[in-house]
Structures are given as structure tokens and as C-alpha cells.
Amino acid sequence: EVADMADGYERRAGDEVEEVADDSGPARAASEWLDRLRTVTDRLSVQTLLVPYSFPDLPSIAGGPGEVSVQLRAGADVLEGILGSASAGGDGQWLMPPGGRVDEATYDELPIGVEHVMFSFDALTPLPSPELSGCPEVQFSFACPVRVQTPITGPTTGFVFDATIQQRLAALVRPGNTRMELQEFFAETAMIREELPARSDRVIAVSVPATWQPAPGTARTFLRGLARAPWLETMTPSAALAEAGEARRRSLIHEIGRAAGQPDDSFFDQIGSAATTVEQYRSMNPPGDIVERLTRNILVAQSRAFWPETDDGLAYADLSRAEISDEFGKIQIAGPQEITLTSKTGQIQFLIVNETGYDIDVQVLVSSGDLTLRGEGFTRE
Numbered sequence: 001e002v003a004d005m006a007d008g009y010e011r012r013a014g015d016e017v018e019e020v021a022d023d024s025g026p027a028r029a030a031s032e033w034l035d036r037l038r039t040v041t042d043r044l045s046v047q048t049l050l051v052p053y054s055f056p057d058l059p060s061i062a063g064g065p066g067e068v069s070v071q072l073r074a075g076a077d078v079l080e081g082i083l084g085s086a087s088a089g090g091d092g093q094w095l096m097p098p099g100g101r102v103d104e105a106t107y108d109e110l111p112i113g114v115e116h117v118m119f120s121f122d123a124l125t126p127l128p129s130p131e132l133s134g135c136p137e138v139q140f141s142f143a144c145p146v147r148v149q150t151p152i153t154g155p156t157t158g159f160v161f162d163a164t165i166q167q168r169l170a171a172l173v174r175p176g177n178t179r180m181e182l183q184e185f186f187a188e189t190a191m192i193r194e195e196l197p198a199r200s201d202r203v204i205a206v207s208v209p210a211t212w213q214p215a216p217g218t219a220r221t222f223l224r225g226l227a228r229a230p231w232l233e234t235m236t237p238s239a240a241l242a243e244a245g246e247a248r249r250r251s252l253i254h255e256i257g258r259a260a261g262q263p264d265d266s267f268f269d270q271i272g273s274a275a276t277t278v279e280q281y282r283s284m285n286p287p288g289d290i291v292e293r294l295t296r297n298i299l300v301a302q303s304r305a306f307w308p309e310t311d312d313g314l315a316y317a318d319l320s321r322a323e324i325s326d327e328f329g330k331i332q333i334a335g336p337q338e339i340t341l342t343s344k345t346g347q348i349q350f351l352i353v354n355e356t357g358y359d360i361d362v363q364v365l366v367s368s369g370d371l372t373l374r375g376e377g378f379t380r381e
Contacts (some may be wrong), residue, residue, distance in 0.1 A: 003082045005030035011348040018062040034082065041083050047236035048085040048095040050114070051075050053296065054303035055210065057259050058097050058106045061302055064272055068109040071299055094118070094237050098304060100161050100207060103256040108152045116203060116237065117158040119146065124160060125251045135248050136202070140195040143202035145240075147247040157247050159205035159237065164188060166207065173209050178218055186225055200246045205237075210304075261307045267314070271301045274317035281324045294320040330355040331362065 008022035008127040020027060053074035054057065060066040065072055072095070077303040079085040092114055097106070100120030104227050110117075124146065127133035135144035137272055141162065141378050172178060192204060214222065235243070275298045297320040306313025333349030 002030045006034055038083055041085065045236065047094070047238055048079055048083065049094045049118070049237070050079065052098065052299075053078065053096050054300045055305065056299075056302040057099070057101060058306050059101055059103050059256050060259070060262060060268060062103075062106040064268075064275065067272075067275065067302070068106060069111045070295065071302070072111055072114070074299055079082055094158070096207075098210065099259065101256055101259060102252065104252050104254050106169050106256075107148070107150055107252055112151065115156055116241065117148070117156050117324045118207065118237070119148070119158060119160045121161055121163040121166070123253060123256055124148070125253050136199070136245055137196060141192045141202075142202075143192065143204055144204065145247040146250045148250055148252055150252060153190055155239065159203060159240070160250070161205050161207050162192075165204060165371075169206070169212075170209055172214070173212050178214070179221075182218070182222060182225065182330065186229060188306045189229070190231050201243060203244045205240075225296060259304075263307055263310050267310050268302075270314055271298060272315045274298055274301070274321045277321050277324050279325065282363065286327070286356070286360055287358050310325065327356055331360065332357060333364070 006022065006027055008024075008027055009020050011018045011020050017078075022031075034377070040046055050072060050218055052068075054070035054071065056071060058068055076093075089119040094116040095114045096118045097112065100118050100123060102119060102123045113134060133142060134140040138334075142160065145157055146160050147157050165185070165188055168181065168188055169181065171184075172182045180375060189204060192202075196202060202379075226232060278291070278294050282292070296306045297316045301313045301316040306316075332353045333350055334353055339348055341348070348366060350364075353365070354360060354362075
């Protein structure tokens with residue numbers, strides 16, 4: 001969206017539409033922000049992670065017509081096209097599923113090239129004994145990388161978010177004493193370090209809640225604490241994987257269950273119906289940029305951001321459906337409603353009117369209740 005602003009955009013106010021040029025103040029601000037972001041992502045200490053295009057809950061959309069792979073491919077296209085991230089479309093990339101939520105069905109839909117995944121603690125099957133489920137020492141916290149594989153999909157390595165640490169971070173979203181909650185977070189990391197203070201190969205994966213909107217001072221305190229805590233060393237996931245010990249084999253849970261606040265199935269069914277309409281439109285081979293825009297409307301509708309107000313999300317899907325319906329209305333067959341043939345070599349003449357403004361592929365099915373019609377007998381004029 002910011003990249004679209006940088007190129008110039010339309011601003012709607014009621015029925016009025018204002019063209020905002022690419023040299024206007026808001027467009028220049030968007031362009032400058034992107035330049036600063038690219039500077040950050042070019043640093044050696046920063047690693048880009050692949051995230052689904054609209055931040056959906058992947059288990060909620062798994063099982064549809066390639067929806068997981070479409071979300072990830074769109075996310076990779078944005079990373080590569082806007083930020084120039086070479087790893088976005090290449091092998092060995094890291095996937096950050098929203099909330100770390102992945103189960104077997106979701107995992108089996110991951111595209112080739114994803115080799116590392118960040119897992120939530122409840123995405124993996126519990127170990128037999130909670131009291132002896134630590135790593136590298138069984139009696140302490142689990143601070144090792146993991147290796148996951150299913151009978152269908154090949155292995156990936158990655159990290160699993162610590163349940164207690166994530167609970168501390170989740171508290172930051174709720175109103176309360178933010179300073180105290182930050183102190184509890186850092187105290188928890190210090191306690192984990194003190195379990196085995198002589199070892200430097202233990203890794204804690206941290207995921208800040210997506211809905212956390214801290215004040216600048218709070219964000220500064222959090223980041224400086226991570227950077228300056230003498231018992232912690234922050235590093236990218238790839239660097240942590242190289243420094244950590246041997247990855248431990250873990251199994252994915254078969255079905256992770258519903259996420260908090262997840263809408264009922266009718267929400268996803270309506271979006272799936274709109275996605276089917278887009279695929280029907282795609283089969284006509286219309287211009288690719290139109291199909292991409294309509295497809296991304298569907299992807300946006302799947303975002304977790306719309307769960308509190310599902311009507312807003314469905315509006316994106318309905319936009320695509322309505323536009324396609326309008327395009328279908330521009331394609332008509334002109335000719336008589338009934339045709340009577342007096343011989344086997346008679347001609348069926350009709351005219352297809354295309355008012356879309358671009359070339360399309362159309363399949364015409366001719367049927368008869370009394371005759372067998374052979375397709376090779378038809379010609380196009």
C-alpha cells in the first residue's frame with residue numbers, strides 16, 4: 001500500500017475522486033519511508049522473513065484451492081519487488097506464519113523453497129513428560145532448534161516460541177502496567193539463562209504480538225533492553241540456527257484448532273466462493289494485472305485484521321465478485337434463440353460480442369436434444 005502511494009494514487013471523498021500525483025507531499029513521504037526501510041533491510045544484522053501477503057491465519061484457509069501458496073507467493077513478490085529481498089523468492093527462505101500457527105494440513109501446502117519455519121509452541125505435539133521436555137537438558141527450558149517433517153512434505157528446521165515468554169509478551173497488548181510487564185519479560189529471559197549459564201548455544205525465539213502498538217518510549221525501552229542485556233545476544237534466525245546445537249526432531253500437531261476470535265465457517269465459505277469466481281475469470285485469459293488485483297482483493301479479505309469486523313473483510317471479496325460480474329456482462333452471444341438445421345452439414349451462425357476492451361478466451365458449448373454434434377465441425381470466422 002505504501003508503494004502504491006509512492007507512485008501516486010486516487011483519493012476519494014464522497015462521489016469526488018482526486019488524483020494525487022507522485023510528486024505530492026504524501027506520495028513523497030511514502031517514497032522516503034520506503035527508502036529508509038530498504039536501508040534497514042540491507043543491513044547485515046537484519047533478516048527478511050517471508051510472511052503471507054495479508055497476514056491471514058494459515059490453518060483457517062488451508063485446504064482451499066491453493067490459498068496458502070497464493071498468499072505466500074504474493075508475499076514473496078512484494079518482498080522482492082519492493083524491498084529487493086533476494087531471499088524472498090529463493091531457496092532456504094524463512095517463513096513466519098502469523099502467530100506461528102501451523103498444523104499438518106498447512107505444512108503440507110507450503111511451497112518448495114521454504115526450508116525454515118517459526119513455530120508456535122502449540123503447533124507441535126507435546127513431549128511425553130512436561131517435566132522432562134527441555135533441551136539441551138531435559139529438566140530445563142526447551143531452547144533448541146527443531147526439525148519437522150510429515151509423510152508428505154520434506155523436512156524443515158526452525159525454532160519454536162517459548163510458551164512462557166510469549167505469555168509475557170501477550171500481556172503487553174492488554175491495558176496495564178507496561179513497564180512492569182517489560183521487566184517481567186526480561187526477568188524471564190534471565191531466569192532461562194541462569195538454568196545453564198555456561199552454555200552459549202541455547203536460543204529463545206521471540207515473537208512480538210502483531211496487534212501491539214507501543215508508544216515510542218516503550219518500543220525504545222524494549223529494543224534497547226534486548227540489545228544491551230548482558231545475558232542476551234540478539235541475532236537473526238539464520239545466525240541463531242548456525243550457532244545453536246543440533247536440531248531436535250518434533251512432530252506437528254494434526255489439527256491446531258481455532259484461533260481466538262476466529263469467525264465461523266460461513267466467513268471463509270463466502271471468500272472461497274469469490275475466489276472461485278476469480279479463477280473462472282482467470283480461465284478467460286484476461287490481462288494479468290487485472291487478475292492480480294482481483295486475486296489480491298481476495299487475499300486481503302482473508303486477513304486476520306478483519307476478524308473483529310467480518311463485513312469489512314467480505315467487502316473486499318465482494319469487490320472482486322462484482323467487478324467480474326460486470327465484466328461477464330460485457331460478453332454476449334448475439335443470434336437467434338433457436339436454430340433449425342435441415343441437413344447434417346448445416347451451419348450454426350452466431351456472434352460473440354466482447355465489450356471488455358481486451359482479448360479473451362471463450363468456450364462455446366452447443367447442445368441438442370436430438371442430434372449428436374461433433375466439435376470438429378465448427379469453424380471460427
